[in-house]
Amino acid sequence: MLQVVFADMLSASETFKSQSPVFRAITEEGFEAFQGACDWNLYLAMQTFFDTLDSGQQAVAESIYAHGVKLKLAHDNYDQTEKANTMTAQSLFQALENPDIIQ
Numbered sequence: 001m002l003q004v005v006f007a008d009m010l011s012a013s014e015t016f017k018s019q020s021p022v023f024r025a026i027t028e029e030g031f032e033a034f035q036g037a038c039d040w041n042l043y044l045a046m047q048t049f050f051d052t053l054d055s056g057q058q059a060v061a062e063s064i065y066a067h068g069v070k071l072k073l074a075h076d077n078y079d080q081t082e083k084a085n086t087m088t089a090q091s092l093f094q095a096l097e098n099p100d101i102i103q
Contacts (some may be wrong), residue, residue, distance in 0.1 A: 006082075009075040016068030024061035027054060 006079055008076055009071055009078070013068045013071035013075060016064055016071060018063045018068075020065035020068065023064055026058045049080065
């Protein structure tokens with residue numbers, strides 16, 4: 001069962017990391033297409049708004065990627081801990097079966 005959870009965590013990690021650039025590309029250059037308005041002040045206000053949206057899009061994309069990295073780290077930590085616990089349990093069982101190996 002744990003292997004299934006580990007595999008799912010690893011798969012989710014890869015999905016988050018691979019979809020981050022896809023999410024970012026949704027507006028890549030989309031806001032740059034705005035060519036302005038007749039009124040200079042309106043143009044500046046709209047450009048500031050679009051720049052803010054673009055920054056938000058970038059921040060969300062970076063967060064998506066960071067979540068994928070965290071999932072990978074969690075996977076690795078759980079996997080290493082599970083392997084260490086398995087080795088410890090196996091050593092304990094061997095000691096219980098053959099007390100002569102205890103040093």
